[in-house]
Amino acid sequence: MKPRPRVFVTGIGVVCAGANNVAELRSLLTAPRRDFHPPTVFACQGEAANLLAAEVSGFEPEAANPLPRTHRLALKAAREAVGTGSAPDTIVLGTTTGGILTTETALKAGITSPDAYRYHGLDTVALHLAQALHVRGPVLTLSTACSSAAAAMSVAQALLRAGLARRVLAGGADSLCRLTFHGFRALQLLAPSGCTPLDANRDGMTVGEGAGFLLLESSPSERPILALLSGSGLSCDAYHASSPHPEGAGAAQAMRRALEDAGVEPAAVDYVNLHGTGTINNDAAEANAIRRVFGSPLPPLSSTKGLAGHPLAAAGAIEAVISIVALGEGLLPANTGLGTVDPGLGLAPVREPTRARVSTVLSNSFGFGGNNACLVLQAPAPFDGPAPAFAPSSLPAFRVAGSACLTAKGGLDDTWNALGAGQSAAGFVPDAVFSKVVQAAFVRRLKRLPRLVLALAQTAHAASGQSAAPEFVALGTAWGPLAETQDFLRKLFETDEQFSSPTDFIGSVHNAPAGHVALLLGATAPNLTFSAADRSFVQAILAASLGLASGKASALVMAAEAHEARLSPLLDPAAATSPLASDGGAAFVLVPDDTAPGARLRWLGESGGTEFLHEFTGRYDAILVSTPASHGTDQLGNLAEAMSPFPLVTFRDRLGQHASVGATATAIAARAVIEGYLPLAASPIPLPRKRVLLLELGPRIAAIEVFA
Amino acid sequence: MTEPTDPLIPELARKLVETLGLDMAPESVDPAAPLIGAGLGIDSIDTLELVVMIDKDYGVKIDDRAAGVEALSSLNGLAAFIRRRRSASPT
Numbered sequence: 001m002k003p004r005p006r007v008f009v010t011g012i013g014v015v016c017a018g019a020n021n022v023a024e025l026r027s028l029l030t031a032p033r034r035d036f037h038p039p040t041v042f043a044c045q046g047e048a049a050n051l052l053a054a055e056v057s058g059f060e061p062e063a064a065n066p067l068p069r070t071h072r073l074a075l076k077a078a079r080e081a082v083g084t085g086s087a088p089d090t091i092v093l094g095t096t097t098g099g100i101l102t103t104e105t106a107l108k109a110g111i112t113s114p115d116a117y118r119y120h121g122l123d124t125v126a127l128h129l130a131q132a133l134h135v136r137g138p139v140l141t142l143s144t145a146c147s148s149a150a151a152a153m154s155v156a157q158a159l160l161r162a163g164l165a166r167r168v169l170a171g172g173a174d175s176l177c178r179l180t181f182h183g184f185r186a187l188q189l190l191a192p193s194g195c196t197p198l199d200a201n202r203d204g205m206t207v208g209e210g211a212g213f214l215l216l217e218s219s220p221s222e223r224p225i226l227a228l229l230s231g232s233g234l235s236c237d238a239y240h241a242s243s244p245h246p247e248g249a250g251a252a253q254a255m256r257r258a259l260e261d262a263g264v265e266p267a268a269v270d271y272v273n274l275h276g277t278g279t280i281n282n283d284a285a286e287a288n289a290i291r292r293v294f295g296s297p298l299p300p301l302s303s304t305k306g307l308a309g310h311p312l313a314a315a316g317a318i319e320a321v322i323s324i325v326a327l328g329e330g331l332l333p334a335n336t337g338l339g340t341v342d343p344g345l346g347l348a349p350v351r352e353p354t355r356a357r358v359s360t361v362l363s364n365s366f367g368f369g370g371n372n373a374c375l376v377l378q379a380p381a382p383f384d385g386p387a388p389a390f391a392p393s394s395l396p397a398f399r400v401a402g403s404a405c406l407t408a409k410g411g412l413d414d415t416w417n418a419l420g421a422g423q424s425a426a427g428f429v430p431d432a433v434f435s436k437v438v439q440a441a442f443v444r445r446l447k448r449l450p451r452l453v454l455a456l457a458q459t460a461h462a463a464s465g466q467s468a469a470p471e472f473v474a475l476g477t478a479w480g481p482l483a484e485t486q487d488f489l490r491k492l493f494e495t496d497e498q499f500s501s502p503t504d505f506i507g508s509v510h511n512a513p514a515g516h517v518a519l520l521l522g523a524t525a526p527n528l529t530f531s532a533a534d535r536s537f538v539q540a541i542l543a544a545s546l547g548l549a550s551g552k553a554s555a556l557v558m559a560a561e562a563h564e565a566r567l568s569p570l571l572d573p574a575a576a577t578s579p580l581a582s583d584g585g586a587a588f589v590l591v592p593d594d595t596a597p598g599a600r601l602r603w604l605g606e607s608g609g610t611e612f613l614h615e616f617t618g619r620y621d622a623i624l625v626s627t628p629a630s631h632g633t634d635q636l637g638n639l640a641e642a643m644s645p646f647p648l649v650t651f652r653d654r655l656g657q658h659a660s661v662g663a664t665a666t667a668i669a670a671r672a673v674i675e676g677y678l679p680l681a682a683s684p685i686p687l688p689r690k691r692v693l694l695l696e697l698g699p700r701i702a703a704i705e706v707f708a
Numbered sequence: 709m710t711e712p713t714d715p716l717i718p719e720l721a722r723k724l725v726e727t728l729g730l731d732m733a734p735e736s737v738d739p740a741a742p743l744i745g746a747g748l749g750i751d752s753i754d755t756l757e758l759v760v761m762i763d764k765d766y767g768v769k770i771d772d773r774a775a776g777v778e779a780l781s782s783l784n785g786l787a788a789f790i791r792r793r794r795s796a797s798p799t
Contacts, residue, residue, distance in 0.1 A: 186756065186760055187756060188756060188759075241753070242753065243752065440731055441731070441749060444728075444729050444730070444731065444749075445728070445729055445753070445754075495764060498764075499760055499763065499764045500760070501757060501760065502753055502756040502757055502760065503753055503754075503757050506753060
């Protein structure tokens with residue numbers, strides 16, 4: 001096998017409890033000292049008042065900054081990673097909280113102006129970074145709960161190896177907020193006196209916060225090389241919504257995939273930075289997985305969450321920075337907080353910071369939804385080229401083996417027929433259309449979004465005729481499970497912040513629906529959820545395409561939104577201004593291109609400008625344009641000029657005003673290129689070339705093409 | 709041990725079905741049958757949901773494993789547990 005192109009780490013940045021930059025983190029790891037205290041960024045009362053968190057302090061003056069805390073934590077660490085050199089061309093961010101802390105405060109105060117919620121969306125964090133750091137290319141946001149940042153590193157690595165990017169800012173950020181703090185409290189997972197990972201008397205985790213970033217390059221020239229990101233491994237337990245597989249099967253699979261990807265034998269690993277949250281179940285499952293992968297003897301290992309808490313989506317990035325400090329300093333970080341090791345784990349964690357030769361580190365991150373992501377980081381090696389040729393729109397096309405969509409008119413056939421009859425398919429998806437697709441017992445606890453997503457997944461999978469589970473699963477959703485979020489916060493605020501629903505908390509994470517899809521289909525494959533406003537679907541297509549291009553046999557790509565009566569109008573201008581609220585989405589099973597008939601999908605790019613489209617214009621029968629309500633007609637007018645004389649087809653009035661409607665339009669387009677006409681205008685648009693372009697407009701422009 | 713006349717039993721049965729979204733009528737929950745590990749399909753998350761409900765609605769905490777085993781043994785067991793804990797610490 002030919003060696004994979006190297007991915008170089010040329011910048012690191014961090015902010016976490018106890019350290020506001022890399023230098024402070026280095027000191028903290030050398031002389032560990034933890035400072036857990038009740039959160040101050042929101043007030044807790046009653047029984048919650050004495051519970052501890054791992055809060056960042058003094059990272060910047062608390063000026064009258066309207067930006068949510070996650071955004072500010074992220075920019076602090078991102079600036080440190082980028083330094084003064086050339087700007088990154090791409091951002092890949094993992095986050096679960098976005099602006100929720102600010103949203104919670106506004107909801108609690110009963111504020112009904114959408115302006116107060118404009119930084120709620122996960123996408124706004126990475127867009128804030130892109131604007132501040134002058135990033136021109138793709139700005140990707142994924143959300144896989146506590147493995148988010150490590151998954152972001154894996155996607156960044158794939159982009160660099162494929163030549164789609166040259167310099168990627170990749171990391172994660174999450175702030176403390178009521179949702180996660182009270183959510184983990186309702187799950188009885190918060191350690192009353194602070195977490196003690198791997199301890200015989202461990203009694204839970206300590207929620208933390210922060211941000212971590214790596215600057216990753218394929219051909220470094222101006223910055224010193226700090227480390228190599230040599231490998232990554234993703235997997236999904238497909239076992240339970242929130243509990244890890246007890247034997248750590250998925251965790252072991254992700255570790256093995258990361259080691260194999262790096263070309264590293266388990267015996268060559270010098271240190272393992274564990275996920276090690278301090279909960280009974282996580283630590284037991286992870287210990288089982290570690291023993292399965294490494295056998296005997298085990299490498300030195302520790303969890304650093306006893307020092308900095310569990311910063312959720314940021315954990316994988318902060319711990320990657322810790323791993324790079326370990327490589328650079330020759331330091332084995334201590335398992336802070338440890339008293340008596342749990343003898344049942346069969347592990348001997350590093351007790352004190354220890355000097356040692358460290359040249360290969362494995363870093364583990366596991367999250368809700370059974371989402372596992374592991375990274376292999378290694379000591380620097382020189383850049384001896386050649387780097388992959390930079391070709392940002394070079395991904396191949398993939399064949400649509402099966403598809404599904406859900407609109408107010410029903411599934412794909414009903415929607416196609418309604419459009420053909422000149423009707424609109426905008427509005428809510430009727431319950432009767434999707435509620436019976438998956439058996440009742442499976443969806444008992446699930447609300448609207450996961451039910452829509454499961455129905456889409458099941459239908460597309462069945463239509464594809466594939467008997468095996470998909471080898472890659474990607475979901476796009478701009479707003480995630482809003483009903484779960486709203487119900488969780490409503491109950492919390494109604495009870496003076498004393499009670500909340502553990503079910504709603506588990507259901508509220510953006511990747512919960514895709515986790516249920518994994519359970520439904522038995523898919524232990526990589527499972528990524530993208531949440532980048534109206535570009536979420538196109539980003540899911542990108543991730544799936546990268547997976548297929550690296551040899552996966554099939555990918556299930558989905559995108560969906562579920563309207564929520566209170567939150568949707570506050571968060572999405574489209575829901576606030578449209579006379580007809582809508583939801584729904586679509587799903588596709590993609591397979592490598594072959595000679596079989598059918599539509600093809602190809603990811604073309606995402607950019608802050610329209611220049612990248614120039615090489616594609618002129619070959620389409622129609623250009624489908626999705627215009628979010630937040631961006632409007634100016635952009636469309638400019639585009640119409642650039643694309644002239646090819647017709648721009650706006651479709652939101654026909655398919656519904658929601659952020660995943662681009663997926664629905666793609667499902668219609670995939671049929672249209674076969675049928676030879678597109679029923680998305682007053683009279684059907686003929687498609688003699690059987691090729692259409694789909695553009696998502698907004699703060700960035702994302703594009704895919706559909707052809708036959 | 710069944711006490712069909714205890715008004716707490718039908719109330720708890722209704723809350724059980726509502727809180728967990730069980731696809732069954734409250735009257736059809738057997739007050740003597742185990743809540744966990746039997747036919748209801750209740751798992752660890754449901755258990756936590758019930759713990760929150762019992763604390764919120766009855767002011768009774770299920771704060772350790774032994775209490776959980778007793779309280780969630782059956783609807784009868786839960787009713788008895790709530791009554792005993794309430795009389796021990798009136799609120």
